[in-house]
Amino acid sequence: MERLLIRGACPHDCPDTCGIVTEVENGRAVAVRGDADHPIARGWLCAKVRPYLHHVYHPDRLQYPLRRVGSKGSGKWQRLSWTEAIAEIAGRWQEIIAEFGAEAILPYSYSGTLGLVQMIVSSSRLWNRLGASRLERSICCAAAEMAVEATLGKRWSPPYDEVLASRLVLIWGHNPIATAPHFMPFLRQAQRKGCYVVAIDPRRTSTAHGANCHLAPRPGSDGALAMGMAHVLVAEGLHDEAWLDRHTIGWPSLRERLAEYPPRRAAAITGLTERDIIQLARRYGTSRPSLIKIADGINRNRNGGQNVRAICALPALAGQYGVYGGGLSYSTSDYVTWDDEALNRWRDCPPPGRSVNMNRLGAALLGEVRNPPIRSLYVFGANPVASSPNAARIVEGMRREDLFTVVHELFLTDTADYADIVLPATSQLEQTDLHKAYGTSLLTYNRPAIAPLGDCKSDWEVMGLLAAALGFEEPWLHQSADEVIEEIWTATAKQCPSLHGISLAQLKSEGSKSIHLEETPFAGGRFPTPSGNVELYSTALAEKGHDPLPGRFHADEDDGGASELPSEESLQLLTPASHHFVSSSFANQPGLLKNEGTAFIEIHPLDAERRGIENGRSVVVYNGRGSCHLRAVVTDAVRPGVVCSPKGRWAKLEGGTNVNWTTPDALGDFAGQSTFHGNRVWIRPLA
Numbered sequence: 001m002e003r004l005l006i007r008g009a010c011p012h013d014c015p016d017t018c019g020i021v022t023e024v025e026n027g028r029a030v031a032v033r034g035d036a037d038h039p040i041a042r043g044w045l046c047a048k049v050r051p052y053l054h055h056v057y058h059p060d061r062l063q064y065p066l067r068r069v070g071s072k073g074s075g076k077w078q079r080l081s082w083t084e085a086i087a088e089i090a091g092r093w094q095e096i097i098a099e100f101g102a103e104a105i106l107p108y109s110y111s112g113t114l115g116l117v118q119m120i121v122s123s124s125r126l127w128n129r130l131g132a133s134r135l136e137r138s139i140c141c142a143a144a145e146m147a148v149e150a151t152l153g154k155r156w157s158p159p160y161d162e163v164l165a166s167r168l169v170l171i172w173g174h175n176p177i178a179t180a181p182h183f184m185p186f187l188r189q190a191q192r193k194g195c196y197v198v199a200i201d202p203r204r205t206s207t208a209h210g211a212n213c214h215l216a217p218r219p220g221s222d223g224a225l226a227m228g229m230a231h232v233l234v235a236e237g238l239h240d241e242a243w244l245d246r247h248t249i250g251w252p253s254l255r256e257r258l259a260e261y262p263p264r265r266a267a268a269i270t271g272l273t274e275r276d277i278i279q280l281a282r283r284y285g286t287s288r289p290s291l292i293k294i295a296d297g298i299n300r301n302r303n304g305g306q307n308v309r310a311i312c313a314l315p316a317l318a319g320q321y322g323v324y325g326g327g328l329s330y331s332t333s334d335y336v337t338w339d340d341e342a343l344n345r346w347r348d349c350p351p352p353g354r355s356v357n358m359n360r361l362g363a364a365l366l367g368e369v370r371n372p373p374i375r376s377l378y379v380f381g382a383n384p385v386a387s388s389p390n391a392a393r394i395v396e397g398m399r400r401e402d403l404f405t406v407v408h409e410l411f412l413t414d415t416a417d418y419a420d421i422v423l424p425a426t427s428q429l430e431q432t433d434l435h436k437a438y439g440t441s442l443l444t445y446n447r448p449a450i451a452p453l454g455d456c457k458s459d460w461e462v463m464g465l466l467a468a469a470l471g472f473e474e475p476w477l478h479q480s481a482d483e484v485i486e487e488i489w490t491a492t493a494k495q496c497p498s499l500h501g502i503s504l505a506q507l508k509s510e511g512s513k514s515i516h517l518e519e520t521p522f523a524g525g526r527f528p529t530p531s532g533n534v535e536l537y538s539t540a541l542a543e544k545g546h547d548p549l550p551g552r553f554h555a556d557e558d559d560g561g562a563s564e565l566p567s568e569e570s571l572q573l574l575t576p577a578s579h580h581f582v583s584s585s586f587a588n589q590p591g592l593l594k595n596e597g598t599a600f601i602e603i604h605p606l607d608a609e610r611r612g613i614e615n616g617r618s619v620v621v622y623n624g625r626g627s628c629h630l631r632a633v634v635t636d637a638v639r640p641g642v643v644c645s646p647k648g649r650w651a652k653l654e655g656g657t658n659v660n661w662t663t664p665d666a667l668g669d670f671a672g673q674s675t676f677h678g679n680r681v682w683i684r685p686l687a
């Protein structure tokens with residue numbers, strides 16, 4: 001019997017990017033474990049990925065290309081060969097291009113895998129060569145990214161283990177127990193050494209439960225909270241004037257603006273008490289080192305960008321940037337930036353196509369995007385019907401008879417149901433890739449452990465087949481995955497100090513390598529911004545038409561898509577990460593569905609009572625955009641006025657809709673950001 005151990009990387013949208021080891025017997029994977037030699041996984045995987053073989057060998061895995069035979073969404077399919085499928089796609093595209101031009105084709109991909117080849121390169125090269133519409137990738141973190149880059153220059157963050165030096169950690173709008181599990185052992189160890197942890201989240205998450213203190217501000221009010229804290233720091237002389245003088249731009253103007261945020265006003269906006277705000281500010285101003293850890297949940301609202309800007313100002317006021325164990329932990333994405341030209345091949349391509357904001361998919365398909373209209377949609381590594389906002393509009397758009405839709409997937413998802421052609425995709429155990437973590441400093445190589453199931457092909461293989469069928473002979477569309485990695489690595493290593501001293505060969509043989517980080521981020525108060533300082537005042541933002549200073553916020557305008565519903569009866573629905581799914585990935589796996597339990601919504605006892613809702617009762621959650629059915633969990637874990645139902649459910653397993661039938665497709669303040677959490681809903685017991 002042949003038994004092999006193959007090293008790989010968890011490809012899912014999670015900052016940890018664990019190293020995994022697959023045990024293979026006679027060509028079949030028999031076990032998947034955390035790689036004991038991987039400095040983050042350290043031998044264990046999260047609850048979602050531990051049962052990975054149920055994902056890989058799920059009886060519903062697609063194994064052959066399918067063509068729709070019934071009406072869109074009817075679920076009637078006919079098997080076809082890859083040769084037929086590719087010929088049909090290329091033929092339809094050639095007709096569309098002849099009539100409307102290549103921009104009538106929209107590729108839609110996001111975070112099914114985060115691999116360099118299967119996600120990043122597969123989302124760029126072929127589409128650039130074609131001159132297709134480009135996708136504005138703003139569903140997750142666009143506003144926070146823009147805010148952090150405008151303020152600090154780059155998304156740099158300390159490694160997880162630096163928290164062992166922190167004396168105070170503010171976990172702000174982030175739920176790492178579910179969304180960055182491998183940070184938790186470090187945090188717990190820090191707490192055992194006396195580090196004080198404050199969770200700032202409108203609901204009592206499992207992370208908040210384990211914190212030393214939990215503050216529950218109104219959703220979207222974090223900017224006002226940060227400004228209020230800054231006001232107190234200055235009023236009490238707890239700020240570091242010398243550091244601000246030396247290392248920031250715009251401090252005098254920001255200081256003036258802080259006058260607008262006395263604790264009383266900050267309390268009125270956030271729903272916290274003045275005392276809470278003053279105490280938090282005092283603790284922040286007197287504990288060193290103090291770390292603020294944010295992720296992306298916090299930026300999915302109307303003011304997400306400016307809220308993150310205000311939070312980014314706090315470590316500057318406290319002189320905490322560049323301090324080991326202090327500063328801001330957001331993302332490590334900018335330590336290595338893949339070489340743009342090697343990735344995209346712009347020089348060999350026609351002028352880039354127009355951009356379509358992914359958060360407006362339904363609207364775009366229904367006519368918001370014209371000249372040319374979108375006539376073909378190619379979805380891979382994403383499940384927009386389940387995961388993108390205002391889903392009813394997406395479905396309406398995807399039902400268009402004149403839209404030719406291809407979905408490349410592992411499963412017949414809510415989105416695949418509306419395809420004309422469905423192509424079967426490999427899982428991570430069946431494909432080659434390179435992964436750069438966004439929460440840690442590790443690069444991890446994924447070697448395929450098993451042969452593709454049935455006729456499954458990887459994203460990049462399909463790009464090669466499509467390129468050939470469209471007559472594109474450029475070698476960079478026909479490289480193997482390893483050749484793509486080699487080329488991009490080599491081009492990147494030439495200009496990226498973080499890769500110095502690491503060879504690709506070494507990375508492949510050892511499985512993972514840490515990028516080269518000499519010191520804590522922003523050590524010595526050096527910032528890669530245009531001014532070299534923390535830009536409290538940002539000219540770059542001003543040039544884009546934004547307020548260059550943090551601290552002025554839009555009213556939250558969501559009317560739930562229905563101005564006639566009584567607004568005083570509405571509740572604000574948060575739809576954060578589920579513990580057992582990654583977005584909608586895994587939400588078709590029976591064991592994980594069982595562990596997550598019936599789809600639920602948390603509601604405060606006062607709000608439940610007013611509506612005659614008892615614990616455990618089925619409820620209709622609705623607004624002018626749509627509705628879904630959930631089980632009520634009556635709990636004071638949420639603030640009055642706020643309800644919470646985790647994202648990720650497959651609509652077709654839940655009676656036809658999920659929470660995204662209610663979520664808004666309005667855009668946030670920065671970068672076309674999604675505003676999932678700025679969502680007004682109404683709730684009544686199900687008759």
Ligand SMILES: Nc1nc2c(c(=O)[nH]1)N[C@H]1C(S)=C(S)[C@@H](COP(=O)(O)OP(=O)(O)OC[C@H]3O[C@@H](n4cnc5c(=O)[nH]c(N)nc54)[C@H](O)[C@@H]3O)O[C@H]1N2
Binds near residue numbers: 013175178202296575
């Ligand atoms: N288990 C699991 N892990 C995941 C994912 C998943 O679906 N499941 N998704 C992955 C993805 S795609 C991402 S982007 C990351 C996200 O990682 P996180 O940002 O940690 O995840 P979220 O649950 O979206 O949001 C975190 C918290 O923000 C709170 N929140 C919402 N609005 C506000 C607000 O206005 N202010 C404050 N203070 N808090 C607010 C929510 O209640 C939630 O508890 O996680 C990744 N990891």
Ligand SMILES: Nc1nc2c(c(=O)[nH]1)N[C@H]1C(S)=C(S)[C@@H](COP(=O)(O)OP(=O)(O)OC[C@H]3O[C@@H](n4cnc5c(=O)[nH]c(N)nc54)[C@H](O)[C@@H]3O)O[C@H]1N2
Binds near residue numbers: 648
């Ligand atoms: N209500 C609400 N909705 C949200 C959010 C929220 O906070 N609230 N958060 C949003 C966020 S942060 C994000 S990042 C998005 C994520 O949204 P999406 O990127 O759409 O993520 P998933 O829903 O997990 O869908 C990924 C799909 O890719 C498939 N897949 C996996 N690997 C591969 C592969 O190698 N090739 C191909 N072709 N397919 C593959 C999986 O089977 C899965 O169906 O969801 C957003 N949705």
Ligand code: SF4
Binds near residue numbers: 018181
């Ligand atoms: S989802 Fe995150 S925690 Fe779970 S195995 Fe993957 S990288 Fe690790």
Ligand SMILES: [Mo]
Binds near residue numbers: 111
């Ligand atoms: Mo995300």
